[in-house]
Amino acid sequence: MNSIGSITINPTIISLTTKSLPYKVNIKVSSCGSRGLGIRWYSQNPNIATVDSATGEITAKKVGITEIYVFPQDGDYCYAKLIVVVESKLKRFLKTVIANSVDKLINLSKSIFKKGV
Numbered sequence: 001m002n003s004i005g006s007i008t009i010n011p012t013i014i015s016l017t018t019k020s021l022p023y024k025v026n027i028k029v030s031s032c033g034s035r036g037l038g039i040r041w042y043s044q045n046p047n048i049a050t051v052d053s054a055t056g057e058i059t060a061k062k063v064g065i066t067e068i069y070v071f072p073q074d075g076d077y078c079y080a081k082l083i084v085v086v087e088s089k090l091k092r093f094l095k096t097v098i099a100n101s102v103d104k105l106i107n108l109s110k111s112i113f114k115k116g117v
Helices: 089-115
Strands: 006-010 013-017 026-030 039-043 049-051 057-060 064-072 080-087
Touching: 006 064, 006 080, 013 057, 039 049, 049 064, 057 080, 080 089
Parallel strands: 013 080
Antiparallel strands: 006 026, 039 064, 049 057, 064 080
C-alpha cells in the first residue's frame, strides 16, 4: 500500500565550489515512506557531486551542474530534487568582486546625483 505524502528539500538550488566542505541537505518528510525504512539519495552525475547515502551530505567533485534526488526506501512515489551548481573557486571569487564593485559604483552614482555634481 502506497502512502500519499511529500518530501521537501530546502533550499532547492545550491552553489558549491570544488573546495567546499560537504554540504548537509535539510529535508522534511511528510507521510512518505510510511513503512519507516528510511530514505535513499541519488546523484544524477556523481562525477560532478556525490551524496552520502546515510547522511545526505553533498560533496562537490568538479565544475558542472547535477541534480540530487531523495526517495523513500519503501518505494512510495514521492521524491525531492536539489540542483547542485559546482563552480571553480576563482569564478566564485570573481563574481563576488564584480558584484561588490557594481554595488559600490551604483552607490557612488546615487550620491553624486543626489549632490547635484
